[in-house]
Amino acid sequence: xxxxxxxxxxxxxxxxxxxxxxxxxxxxxxxxxxxxxxxxxxxxxxxxxxxxxxxxxxxxxxxxxxxxxxxxxxxxxxxxxxxxxxxxxxxxxxxxxxxxxxxxxxxxxxxxxxxxxxxxxxxxxxxxxxxxxxxxxxxxxxxxxxxxxxxxxxxxxxxxxxxxxxxxxxxxxxxxxxxxxxxxxxxxxxxxxxxxxxxxxxxxxxxxxxxxxxxxxxxxxxxxxxxxxxxxxxxxxxxxxxxxxxxxxxxxxxxxxxxxxxxxxxxxxxxxxxxxxxxxxxxxxxxxxxxxxxxxxxxxxxxxxxxxxxxxxxxxxxxxxxxxxxxxxxxxxxxxxxxxxxxxxxxxxxxxxxxxxxxxxxxxxxxxxxxx
Numbered sequence: 001x002x003x004x005x006x007x008x009x010x011x012x013x014x015x016x017x018x019x020x021x022x023x024x025x026x027x028x029x030x031x032x033x034x035x036x037x038x039x040x041x042x043x044x045x046x047x048x049x050x051x052x053x054x055x056x057x058x059x060x061x062x063x064x065x066x067x068x069x070x071x072x073x074x075x076x077x078x079x080x081x082x083x084x085x086x087x088x089x090x091x092x093x094x095x096x097x098x099x100x101x102x103x104x105x106x107x108x109x110x111x112x113x114x115x116x117x118x119x120x121x122x123x124x125x126x127x128x129x130x131x132x133x134x135x136x137x138x139x140x141x142x143x144x145x146x147x148x149x150x151x152x153x154x155x156x157x158x159x160x161x162x163x164x165x166x167x168x169x170x171x172x173x174x175x176x177x178x179x180x181x182x183x184x185x186x187x188x189x190x191x192x193x194x195x196x197x198x199x200x201x202x203x204x205x206x207x208x209x210x211x212x213x214x215x216x217x218x219x220x221x222x223x224x225x226x227x228x229x230x231x232x233x234x235x236x237x238x239x240x241x242x243x244x245x246x247x248x249x250x251x252x253x254x255x256x257x258x259x260x261x262x263x264x265x266x267x268x269x270x271x272x273x274x275x276x277x278x279x280x281x282x283x284x285x286x287x288x289x290x291x292x293x294x295x296x297x298x299x300x301x302x303x304x305x306x307x308x309x310x311x312x313x314x315x316x317x318x319x320x321x322x323x324x325x326x327x328x329x330x331x332x333x334x335x336x337x338x339x340x341x342x343x344x345x346x347x348x349x350x351x352x353x354x355x356x357x358x359x360x361x362x363x364x365x366x367x368x369x370x371x372x
Contacts, residue, residue, distance in 0.1 A: 005037035009365040010064045020138040022165035022192030023054040030060035034106040041113040045106025046298035047265045049098040058098045066099040077370035083271035097268035104269030113348040125307035128343035133159040133314035159184035186211040191219040215239040226256040259286040281310030288313035296329030300351035328357045
């Protein structure tokens, strides 16, 4: 396929309420959207690294500038026939997985449109269903959290994920488990703990029969996660530490985790995400799809990935109405009564932005056309 045209946009989507984690608070989601055109079709990709480099070393602005300055000039006007070829063309640029995912997911969206197939089929799935869990950030108070959990339990969610941080961890879990002894819970630490200083807290998590402890230690660490896994019974799940296929291969080699969260943005796109899925499935390891509070475009991409059979643990693919008063897509991401996102046969991602809505949240943009 020849990429004939590209557009990049920096967008800001206000959240209904702030999202609080161990690394801070976000009142809006800052996202980078890329549109690619070729063969008479066009499609959008999305990457959502947050406004500041708190989740990873990338920020939304750094992603925008990297894609604008370095990636799109290498791709527009060129034949790119596979995601692997696309990644090879930009492989000279080190790191920057969120920036790479912005372009790579747009390529997949365009590729699947040209094939006349939904993205989930093109990725290799047989069924268009993604089972989803509930996810709650740090709340103003414990009563607020208990109310949210009760709503999730009543709705039938198969698991509940709780964000934790210093001062909002063991005592909170004691209260939660007292009120809800049976549901499946796991905690997400967002790299907020230290192996030597917080080992007592990390060991205490074993008391609460958690499905996993997600990313407890430093955001690039593998070695100390392996040491921690030897000292606790609860499975360690890696998130921020797995930025590409190589990271996951090393994590498996040293026993750094017993579960993995796969986010297309964090690992450089769908090409890498599918490889990590395949490796986890071969290992018999619990794997699941995470999210970065994307718009309907990015959530649709995550949902398509989540249909692959090796993702056995419920995903973080949320309804648009959970976070946004108005999503930018005409079709919003929704969950059925079984807490599943069910995709259809629409070619491509299946969630396209409405131009007027996208314009309303765009802070700046740039267009690239093929060379004459």
